[in-house]
Amino acid sequence: MNFKNQSLAIFNQGHFEPINREFLTQTTSAIAPLLKIQEEFKKLDNDTFFFICKKLENDF
Numbered sequence: 001m002n003f004k005n006q007s008l009a010i011f012n013q014g015h016f017e018p019i020n021r022e023f024l025t026q027t028t029s030a031i032a033p034l035l036k037i038q039e040e041f042k043k044l045d046n047d048t049f050f051f052i053c054k055k056l057e058n059d060f
Helices: 021-041 046-059
Strands: none
């Protein structure tokens, strides 16, 4: 993704590097099934999902 205004202040913070397109493709594919579950249960916030996953991971 290219931004028209590369001089935005956000680009001057930290060490900005373009995101690899293959990374975006794979993460989008991985998250798509999660979105379907979230829509089914009307729980669209990722914080809840990741909190539950972390809790389950720690319990096992």
